[in-house]
Amino acid sequence: xxxxMPESSGCPWSxxxxxxxxxxxxxxxxxxxxxxxxxxxxxxxxxxxxxxYRRWPSKADLVLAAFIEGTRQSAVPPRTGSLRGDLLEIxxxxxxxxxxxxxxxxAVLNEMSHSPGLQAVMQxxxxxxxxxxxxxxxxxxxxxGEIDAAAINEEIxxxxxGYLVFRALVSDRPxxxxxxxxxxxxxxxxxxxxxxxx
Amino acid sequence: xxxxMPESSGCPWSxxxxxxxxxxxxxxxxxxxxxxxxxxxxxxxxxxxxxxYRRWPSKADLVLAAFIEGTRQSAVPPRTGSLRGDLLEIxxxxxxxxxxxxxxxxAVLNEMSHSPGLQAVMQxxxxxxxxxxxxxxxxxxxxxGEIDAAAINEEIxxxxxGYLVFRALVSDRPxxxxxxxxxxxxxxxxxxxxxxxx
Amino acid sequence: xxxxMPESSGCPWSxxxxxxxxxxxxxxxxxxxxxxxxxxxxxxxxxxxxxxYRRWPSKADLVLAAFIEGTRQSAVPPRTGSLRGDLLEIxxxxxxxxxxxxxxxxAVLNEMSHSPGLQAVMQxxxxxxxxxxxxxxxxxxxxxGEIDAAAINEEIxxxxxGYLVFRALVSDRPxxxxxxxxxxxxxxxxxxxxxxxx
Amino acid sequence: xxxxMPESSGCPWSxxxxxxxxxxxxxxxxxxxxxxxxxxxxxxxxxxxxxxYRRWPSKADLVLAAFIEGTRQSAVPPRTGSLRGDLLEIxxxxxxxxxxxxxxxxAVLNEMSHSPGLQAVMQxxxxxxxxxxxxxxxxxxxxxGEIDAAAINEEIxxxxxGYLVFRALVSDRPxxxxxxxxxxxxxxxxxxxxxxxx
DNA sequence: TCATAAGCGAGACGGTACGTCGTGTCTTACG
DNA sequence: CGTAAGACACGACGTACCGTCTCGCTTATGA
Numbered sequence: 004x005x006x007x008m009p010e011s012s013g014c015p016w017s018x019x020x021x022x023x024x025x026x027x028x029x030x031x032x033x034x035x036x037x038x039x040x041x042x043x044x045x046x047x048x049x050x051x052x053x054x055x056y057r058r059w060p061s062k063a064d065l066v067l068a069a070f071i072e073g074t075r076q077s078a079v080p081p082r083t084g085s086l087r088g089d090l091l092e093i094x095x096x097x098x099x100x101x102x103x104x105x106x107x108x109x110a111v112l113n114e115m116s117h118s119p120g121l122q123a124v125m126q127x128x129x130x131x132x133x134x135x136x137x138x139x140x141x142x143x144x145x146x147x148g149e150i151d152a153a154a155i156n157e158e159i160x161x162x163x164x165g166y167l168v169f170r171a172l173v174s175d176r177p178x179x180x181x182x183x184x185x186x187x188x189x190x191x192x193x194x195x196x197x198x199x200x201x
Numbered sequence: 202x203x204x205x206m207p208e209s210s211g212c213p214w215s216x217x218x219x220x221x222x223x224x225x226x227x228x229x230x231x232x233x234x235x236x237x238x239x240x241x242x243x244x245x246x247x248x249x250x251x252x253x254y255r256r257w258p259s260k261a262d263l264v265l266a267a268f269i270e271g272t273r274q275s276a277v278p279p280r281t282g283s284l285r286g287d288l289l290e291i292x293x294x295x296x297x298x299x300x301x302x303x304x305x306x307x308a309v310l311n312e313m314s315h316s317p318g319l320q321a322v323m324q325x326x327x328x329x330x331x332x333x334x335x336x337x338x339x340x341x342x343x344x345x346g347e348i349d350a351a352a353i354n355e356e357i358x359x360x361x362x363g364y365l366v367f368r369a370l371v372s373d374r375p376x377x378x379x380x381x382x383x384x385x386x387x388x389x390x391x392x393x394x395x396x397x398x399x
Numbered sequence: 400x401x402x403x404m405p406e407s408s409g410c411p412w413s414x415x416x417x418x419x420x421x422x423x424x425x426x427x428x429x430x431x432x433x434x435x436x437x438x439x440x441x442x443x444x445x446x447x448x449x450x451x452y453r454r455w456p457s458k459a460d461l462v463l464a465a466f467i468e469g470t471r472q473s474a475v476p477p478r479t480g481s482l483r484g485d486l487l488e489i490x491x492x493x494x495x496x497x498x499x500x501x502x503x504x505x506a507v508l509n510e511m512s513h514s515p516g517l518q519a520v521m522q523x524x525x526x527x528x529x530x531x532x533x534x535x536x537x538x539x540x541x542x543x544g545e546i547d548a549a550a551i552n553e554e555i556x557x558x559x560x561g562y563l564v565f566r567a568l569v570s571d572r573p574x575x576x577x578x579x580x581x582x583x584x585x586x587x588x589x590x591x592x593x594x595x596x597x
Numbered sequence: 598x599x600x601x602m603p604e605s606s607g608c609p610w611s612x613x614x615x616x617x618x619x620x621x622x623x624x625x626x627x628x629x630x631x632x633x634x635x636x637x638x639x640x641x642x643x644x645x646x647x648x649x650y651r652r653w654p655s656k657a658d659l660v661l662a663a664f665i666e667g668t669r670q671s672a673v674p675p676r677t678g679s680l681r682g683d684l685l686e687i688x689x690x691x692x693x694x695x696x697x698x699x700x701x702x703x704a705v706l707n708e709m710s711h712s713p714g715l716q717a718v719m720q721x722x723x724x725x726x727x728x729x730x731x732x733x734x735x736x737x738x739x740x741x742g743e744i745d746a747a748a749i750n751e752e753i754x755x756x757x758x759g760y761l762v763f764r765a766l767v768s769d770r771p772x773x774x775x776x777x778x779x780x781x782x783x784x785x786x787x788x789x790x791x792x793x794x795x
Numbered sequence: 796t797c798a799t800a801a802g803c804g805a806g807a808c809g810g811t812a813c814g815t816c817g818t819g820t821c822t823t824a825c826g
Numbered sequence: 827c828g829t830a831a832g833a834c835a836c837g838a839c840g841t842a843c844c845g846t847c848t849c850g851c852t853t854a855t856g857a
Contacts, residue, residue: 512629
């Protein structure tokens with residue numbers, strides 16, 4: 004896989020490229036990474052293999068690009084006015100996205116082991132974006148006086164989305180609204196507000 | 202991949218089989234799932250492809266078996282005398298195992314999307330075993346009066362191992378002892394002991 | 400293929416061996432040499448592969464033995480009282496045998512290129528036996544004064560059976576009684592009796 | 598083996614194909630049909646297995662094509678001015694070709710039993726071509742008054758090449774010039790000119 | 796207006812792995 | 827002991843896919 008990832012630069016993708024990536028995602032969801040073939044994508048899109056490889060130098064690049072394209076939208080920060088509402092909204096959207104992209108994420112994960120750049124891209128696309136949202140939400144909560152700034156812990160800031168992703172990817176119990184509610188009400192809020200003055 | 206998974210039946214594996222699986226694991230860690238070839242395993246083991254395919258009907262079956270074999274031991278319940286100690290120990294061993302088997306788990310995850318049986322095996326091997334351990338630990342804590350039975354929530358019982366696995370598999374910040382300590386002290390214990398008398 | 404051919408020594412074959420060879424012949428006729436497998440013979444005979452290989456050290460040996468067994472009978476010299484009658488009888492029996500064993504002979508031929516011993520066995524079984532018969536027939540004819548001894552030519556003594564075998568093996572016009580009659584009446588007899596005193 | 602034989606259509610073969618077939622013939626002669634492997638041909642030609650199988654759908658097809666290519670030239674009608682000279686020339690070229698292609702022909706023969714199309718191709722390539730030549734030669738002889746038209750017999754027109762092929766393929770006495778000379782002088786010519794006025 | 800080039804579809808190509816099957820050797824367990 | 831059963835190392839079979847490459851054909855601009 005190409006290590007410099009020039010294709011992850013930005014968004015000005017042609018309509019044709021978007022179509023190719025959509026087909027890639029579709030076949031990926033249907034058959035999984037191994038049984039996905041660039042050739043099949045090309046055929047289904049009535050494109051030629053050269054066209055595919057001109058844009059994405061390898062199958063892994065293609066799948067990564069499809070994943071990125073598939074998750075590009077989303078990640079708009081919630082503003083419900085309360086910490087609890089914001090956390091629930093974050094959880095909800097994480098569940099939705101994780102459910103949608105479970106096979107794709109698994110495929111990308113599988114490639115991560117041997118592609119240093121991929122790890123970084125994955126970070127940016129799925130973790131860092133949420134960290135920014137979470138940071139904003141928590142800062143707002145601090146400003147509103149709902150929690151103490153000291154309660155925020157950098158080490159496990161992604162506990163909410165992380166656990167939900169685990170549930171979607173690894174366990175066979177995909178996360179539900181209940182999962183999010185209980186996690187927020189029984190774990191996160193108690194933890195964030197516990198002994199507020201500590 | 203064969204759907205009935207006859208090879209996941211039990212443990213009376215021959216020494217030869219264990220050797221083949223060990224070599225599989227080794228090459229898997231070295232090269233990743235895609236670049237692992239059954240033939241390479243056979244050659245390294247001075248076995249023949251037929252021998253490999255007689256035991257494991259496909260490459261995916263082989264990798265699954267290797268993963269199971271690699272994680273078969275472990276999961277012995279900790280007994281430190283305190284809930285906090287037990288949780289820390291669970292976290293520590295989860296980190297260790299997750300770190301050890303990250304590439305293998307990613308490969309197995311990748312196959313899960315299209316193999317119903319695999320999902321179940323993964324459950325049993327990585328989630329259910331830990332649930333039993335956790336149940337025991339929490340029951341002991343209840344018995345000791347450290348927590349209230351009502352504090353235990355079935356929905357998110359695997360929050361500790363789940364988040365740690367997420368950190369190992371998905372994020373680029375593998376979990377450390379600090380991660381576990383903070384998670385236990387700042388999140389789990391406050392949650393479990395909050396409003397103890399409720 | 401074993402070069403010393405111990406199995407071609409003689410006829411005291413057990414009933415079981417004859418059965419195995421018969422099955423070999425049957426499958427050979429059905430599927431051809433390539434698609435014949437020793438394993439299939441063993442299975443059909445409810446024998447084990449070891450039993451097969453104990454008797455015939457290779458697939459080629461097995462097929463050869465089956466061919467020999469299949470052609471062992473026959474080749475009884477004809478005595479019709481006239482040269483023409485004898486030649487017709489030889490032709491007739493050659494046609495019959497060739498028709499019967501076309502696939503087997505083709506298979507054996509194919510192996511001959513790389514098995515020196517096989518060539519010799521083939522000679523003995525299919526050519527030399529007929530030469531003896533022919534010699535007898537011609538000697539009788541000389542004795543009866545039908546032909547001159549000088550008319551007999553060592554170089555092409557096997558013209559009759561040879562051409563018939565060619566017709567059966569190579570051309571798509573298997574030899575008929577007409578073929579034999581014309582060959583004998585229009586070619587062989589004129590040649591043998593031409594300018595009888597030459 | 599593919600039954601429609603698209604590759605037997607014509608002659609506009611690329612140079613590359615001819616090279617592959619030449620290597621096939623070479624290895625075939627060296628090792629025989631069984632011990633010939635498509636992969637070995639590919640490696641020797643620095644081609645890939647896919648390239649081989651794209652052109653010839655099976656090993657049998659490949660060998661057949663190689664045989665056809667190897668015998669494509671030849672079969673140019675001789676014109677020596679006399680029936681005897683023409684027959685000797687036909688015999689000589691048959692001997693040469695049969696000697697050259699003995700292992701290949703044996704291999705092809707072996708496949709013929711189970712491939713209807715192959716039988717036909719073999720006819721066209723090895724029998725019909727010679728029939729045309731023989732017809733021409735005999736017609737010329739009739740025209741020259743050397744023989745009577747009635748002496749020509751459709752049933753055994755291929756006696757000369759057929760017997761020579763038998764000698765090359767089956768017997769262990771490959772045909773020599775003597776064989777041809779004796780066959781022509783002592784058998785064919787007497788037969789053809791016998792009772793000329795009949 | 797036309798040519799020169801850039802992008803595209805089609806698909807052949809050298810590789811490499813897959814999963815299957817056959818050969819010939821060997822071990823085990825039964826009778 | 828001979829046999830049935832079948833595991834085993836080896837290696838070929840025929841298939842599929844990867845990533846590269848050439849072909850023509852279309853289109854789209856620039857002289």
